[in-house]
Amino acid sequence: MTRLITAQEVAEHNTEESVWFIIKGKVYDATKFLDEHPGGAEVMIEQAGLDATIAFNDVGHSADAMEMLNDYYIGDLKKEESFVAPAKTIQPTKPAATSQKKLFLAIPPRVWDIVIPTSIGVCLFFAYKRLIQFQQIK
Structure with a gap:
């Protein structure tokens, strides 16, 4: 039986310790893939807790990459859920050194x-x- 996951539960997994995201209504836990991702972990962490469908499609992933999603699939987004992206806290950047x-x-x-x-x-x-x-x- 397929596990149904709420958008709220996905939104709670938005750190590098737990990276969940939604692609085309399916939920993926890519935490173990962070170190292997060719585009770097930061790209995936930015999408953590969000619907990453547009970002995933915009990059133009290969057929192999799309097939790899199956390894990280954990369930489907609950249908009656309307996904509202949680507000991400933005860390202030350090001022540039003036050397x-x-x-x-x-x-x-x-x-x-x-x-x-x-x-x-x-x-x-x-x-x-x-x-x-x-x-x-x-």
Whole structure:
């Protein structure tokens, strides 16, 4: 007999210790698959406790991936349940460090493609002028 699971019960499994989600009305416990997921555990944890049908389909999983779902199937979503996504708590991010290294890396690479060669050219120009002045003094 197929186990019927409420949306509330799925919503309670929304941490990395217990990752349940819904895909096309079926409930899956993917907790043991977190370390093996090619897209990383974070992607699955984001969908934990939610209806992940759209996210799963948008990625374009292979036929093998869809078949693997059978290994993690635990039951069907109770039909009379209307699923309301629980509010996820968002952890505040730490402010970025303002060290010189961080600021250097924050500048887009295209800027460095212009700045570095230009700086080298300017340095060479002044070095050449200095050399000419030095030779005129002799």
